[in-house]
Amino acid sequence: EADIYQTPRYLVIGTGKKITLECSQTMGHDKMYWYQQDPGMELHLIHYSYGVNSTEKGDLSSESTVSRIRTEHFPLTLESARPSHTSQYLCASSDPQAWSTDTQYFGPGTRLTVL
């Protein structure tokens, strides 16, 4: 069973504020991911990491940034929040398997609303 945590679960914030969404996992997984999901729409990958000190941008362009200083921690930061950033943000992690495509396990998500 996956042990991946996200805080806060819900956040309502004003335009222009800096915010950091937290994601932690206790499974020792090397790979971590951030997805964005709007209601009724697909999940879109915005950032991923192979491991410590590794970060890459995903398919969906995003104004957010990420860091990976510790294996278990993968925070996402928005320097200046805007209403267009209102969405559900989902964090995931996976354990690379040499013999197959590794399965991603998701956290509960953060619902962000920017007024």
Added chain:
Amino acid sequence: EDQVTQSPEALRLQEGESSSLNCSYTVSGLRGLFWYRQDPGKGPEFLFTLYSAGEEKEKERLKATLTKKESFLHITAPKPEDSATYLCAFAGNSGAGSYQLTFGKGTKLSVIP
């Protein structure tokens, strides 16, 4: 372009009424087909991974199957607690490697008592 389409968008079933959800995909080289369950306001919960045509996996009332062009999630005698959105995703031989999953929009299943 790699893509995945799920149908129907929404499905209402009476309790005990079996049915199937469809996931059709186009990808240059399939490295894995995933099914997830997502409850409202929560993250997706992993159900199955399928790797090759003909493969089948089962879990309680759910059975996933895979062909070269589509996957089905069969639900046998569903219960109200099976109500959720079911997501399909695949990993293909994209330049980014196996960690890129392409998700469908999901099928919202409602099981009525």
